[in-house]
Amino acid sequence: MAAHDAILGARVKQMSDANQHCHTSPFSKGDLVYISRKNISFPKGTTRKLVPKFIGPYHILKDYQNYSFKLELSN
Numbered sequence: 001m002a003a004h005d006a007i008l009g010a011r012v013k014q015m016s017d018a019n020q021h022c023h024t025s026p027f028s029k030g031d032l033v034y035i036s037r038k039n040i041s042f043p044k045g046t047t048r049k050l051v052p053k054f055i056g057p058y059h060i061l062k063d064y065q066n067y068s069f070k071l072e073l074s075n
Contacts, residue, residue, distance in 0.1 A: 025067055032057035033071070 027033060034056035042051055062070040 025063070027060055027063070027069065029060055029063050031060050033060060033069075034058075035071070 034054040035058065037051060037053060037055055040055075042048075058074075059072040060069045061072050064070070
């Protein structure tokens, strides 16, 4: 029984330690944000060094409450 209580105590401590790093999103609907160009491809002939690291600003249209957002991207 003591071992079982120790396992439950360790599990509770691990959960509380992990949850200390959780933060609420600093963004909300209507905010202006920049996005990284890390996974965006640009037209051939564009020098990567001269393209800015972040592009935008874009309006947040919807917050899905799981750190994902719908942005108003221009064409």
